[in-house]
Amino acid sequence: MSNLSVPLLKALGPWRNAKAWHVAFSGGLDSTVLLHLLAQLRQTHSLPPLSAVHVHHGLQAAADAWPAHCQALCDALSVPLQVVRVHVQAGASIERAARDARYQAFVAVTQAQEVLLTGQHRDDQAETLLFRLLRGAGVSGLGAMPRQRRMGNGDLCRPLLDVPRVQLEAYARAQNLSWIDDPSNTQTDFSRNFLRHEVFPVLSRRWPQAAASMARSAAHCAEAQGLLDELAQQDLHDASAVGEFAWLNLPSLELAPLVRLSAARQRNALRHWLAAFTPLPDTDHWAGWDALRDAREDAQPVWKLAAGELHRAGSRIWWLSGEWLLAPVGPVPWARPDQALALPGNGRVGFVGDIPDGPLQVSYRQGGEVMALGQRGHRDLKRLLNERGVPLFARGRLPLVYRNEQLLAVANLQGLDSSPCGRWQLQWLPT
Template sequence: MDQPSNDLPSRLLLNLAPWRNALAWRIAFSGGLDSTVLLHLLAHLAKSQSLPALSALHVHHGLQAAADAWPQHCQSVCDALGVSLQVVHVQVQHGASLERAARDARYGAFLEATQAKEVLLTAQHRDDQAETLLFRLLRGAGVRGLSGMPRERVLGRGHLVRPLLDVTRAELETYATDHRLSWIEDPSNQDRQFSRNYLRHQVFPVLTERWPQAVTTMARSAAHLSEAQGLLDELAKIDLASASSVSDFDWLGLPSLELASLAALSAARQRNALSHWLAALTPMPDSDHWSGWEDLRDATGDACPIWRLGQGELHRSCGRIWWLSGCWLGHPCSVVEWTDPSVALNLPDNGVVMFTGQSPDGPLQIRYRQGGEVMRLPERGHRDLKRLLNERGVPAFVRGRLPLVFRAGQLLAVAGVAGLNGNVHGGWNLHWQPPHEDQGLS
């Protein structure tokens, strides 16, 4: 049974209690019913409660002519409540799903606007949670997807919080009517070609006619699944801790895991651990498209399989799996002249090289492996570079990126590889700081 609307302020305060020490609360304000009620509640609570600074954020998608009048409506509402408003215009990238594209643009604006120790509040409610559960169920989502929208999550340097997930749409409508609030009716909310609108207007009325408590029980199921996902996350952390051994090449700054530890797990635990590890790096494929992981895991001999994912690639080398993205997916090939070896040299898309100690006389060149390189080592004579890299267990994907220093056609040093990166008698070493641009983290 719905609770009275006059109980909403105390419930809202209880839900927001963990966030009372935030620097600011920003309300995602579309001007619709849900966000209008949330803004009104908070603005009036701020008169009697010590709350973080309130402000509103309106995202203008520009998808329909009617929306051009919405920023002015939002401004008038905020002015009446004494709350500042920021209007952000976004470009929606049209694709297969306009709903998804608009959501991505909106959350991109939220991410940009939320500063450190700030909280962005959105007004999704219990009915939205039930719709999300059914929508994802029809798309074949797993436990994580079926756990619905989380009450809170990290958003850039701040947090996103949904304080109305235990409130029904009917309660919000009652509050709005009681307080004579005005709000925007988005015409697109009636367009049943959009999946969520179809569920809201066509499916849920039928469900609730037969099962009046359907929304409540579905939201309860989402909460159970959220708890189950928490347990899966705990298991993933245990399994990843076992696979997070120290590597001789941690200095590359690339995420990696020990393959043998993962392979010893059941197939389900492998997928669970990898999904948890990769979640911050790339969108994951659905359960029918994990053959890339199996091919990588089961490869034998000298094979160097690659599993290509949305934002990068998973490589296997030297008994580990490695995540590569950004400029690591390219292969530097240009020759770079190093006229003053006493000064660090920036390499195009490949970090920085520098000498410590007394740098060798120039002019020098930085080149990359083409095959057939030979290097002279004290007491060993001339040795094939490929064999030297094999001896030191250099991962295959790194070899084409290693800066090689030449002088007058002679290979002097290989940056970053112990035993090949210096001259003991000359008193110098060649250091390489690999590229550390965005590795796909989000």
Template sequence: MSLESRLLDILSPWCNAPAWRVAFSGGLDSTVLLHLLARLNRQHALPPLTAIHIHHGLQPVADAWPEHCQAFCAQLRVPLQVVRVEVPPGASIEQAARRARYGALATGLGEGEVVVTAQHRDDQAETLLFRLLRGAGVRGLAAMPTSRALGRGQLVRPLLSVSRAELEHYAREHELSWVEDPSNRDTAYARNFLRHDVWPVLTQQWPQAAQSLARSAMHMAEAQQLLGELAMQDLAPASTPAPFAWLALPSLSLAPLLQLSDARQRNALRHWLAPLTRLPDTDHWAGWRSLREAADDAMPLWRLADGELRRAEGRLWWLSGDWLTEPVALPPFAGTTPVVLPGNGAVHWSGELPGGALRLAYRRGGERIHLSGRGRRDLKRLLNESNIPAFVRNRLPLLYQGEELLAVGNLPQWRPEAAGTGELIWHAPDWR
């Protein structure tokens, strides 16, 4: 089967997408991919084709690449978008550049659109070897999937079964030109060291190493799929609704998870956490044991890369975004008009507004509220009785009439007579 036919066959599930966008660096791999897709686009009824070049600005020679990419795209009659990104300094320039690149690709994708990248079989084999040396688990050893969600669309890698040698042959046959990134020769980078110093030795002894390692990655992907199916089965009993509909945080019931073996607990949590945060390494899973085994009154938490997992009221709760910072001073109360609370969502009054001077506040301790038929009650005790998670309590907006506590956000059952039939509605902050 020709390279064009193989490519078309792999991309067939996305032939009805609104658009295909090729991640075009100007290097050999993406040059061949763009050339192939431009030819296919002229021969078949395929989605509109455009190219996107991410300019990292990490080296002076890269300033000439957008011009080269523009000339090549003009020759193919494919529109090109050049996006410049800032790569923050850090321990790993490779990783920071990758995050910036994929972040830009995700931002530019419309609903249902597909971004097509040019990673090939040799890249897949290198990825597996690299992750094996880092001690990755099954998820990591599955290497790069053919497709995955990205932003509002999909990322597709249609060349994972194609060798670099095949791409080079195609490029020579069609007299294509491409740019060479000088940093690709720098063996101070781990991947370049594997590619230039380790890989030639491996292939000298095992000529089919790339094909074999890519096949192993496929086996790992299948194993990961099975682990995912097991995780979904194990998570089903734990995925019960939280007791407070207004608290729209990802959460799980803890008791069903505790009935599983340690390995199945970790597998289920990896699956659940994957869309929420970068997953922890093996050593960091000690945080899960500490969270799981802490005393109920310890308010345990497990800090992860992009947020934290809390245990409260028999559930696990995922917190990120504004939930990781303390809310700041409250603005003046605006009655029935929603008031944005800095770092803490928004609040408004529903119903007939009580008279008198009204103001918002947060808990400081010692608050009491007068309940009809129950007298003055301590707010802390009421919150304990209601099973409000501890990490929420200091965020609940309080409405005062003068010095009298009149209402607690989203808890109309504690409504003094002075509040009438109205309610203080709190729109809790987004966790994303």
């Protein structure tokens, strides 16, 4: 058994009962060694079904020959190979675009309870740390590549992250393996290649253990980030009480528990919460949070982020994205009020109880609406919404049911959503 086999099996211990292992197989040194090691280990150990996935980016002519090379090795090892061709979007960073396309392909291949195995090694981890350090990354970024993480419906694992490249190369030569040398890896106009070919040789001559030390620092940062995540979960728990308008089905937090925290803990908690919804701003662009937090109670401030907006309304902050940032389309005729009505871009609305006589239609606020409220007479809708503290961003989306020119009901608002005698109630399930 190779001296790489024992640490590899240990790293893969949590995944021994997975439904399948897929190796991200570029044909390069690291993925070739990983695939060969696993193919050898399955002869003496009970492992999940093993396959390989080669992503063809089509970015250079030389790459057209790589699927055949990968197929030949997989045939020799009796490992099934899937070749996935992807289109790389043009943009400022071809490296990032290629990586995004590659991982989209991996997500599509890796199903629930399956694992994608990649061959990144210790030198890659050191490069990642230095690259992110030069970009001003925080603790999370300086944790570099995680050993494992969720990926789509499955998981991603990097079992060789503690192994130096020189050890992988020694194994490959001892086993007479051949691998692909990507010509683009020598182009030092790519930032990572510049670090690999121009910076790391100098560092290693002065500090021979530089890569090992950097990888160790990345592990320390990853551990520190884990502690920050635990602190964020505690702080968010205190701010996660269900509010009056939980039926909006929007992510929201109570503001007061956040404001009681130090500024650093506020940012830490919000980073943790927002990471599920949007790419996060860098340190220089957190002034938007300060402005939203410190605004007057009646100011209805908004912080615009990459994938949506954070709104402050009442005593809470709310995350809005997608259709919530667009005006709903109306009016919508309701020909069959005995059935729920799908509202374009705005969920569904339906009656509970008896059905009011028609003809009915659903519309949205335009301003100046008046509603008859029995003993209270005719009341301005704006005032009624103010009395109930309806968040400003939700007012233009509340379904209003009309019969001819008469406003019959406003969905989901007690006292406004039902007939005077309570024979029916208008319920809205937002998008």
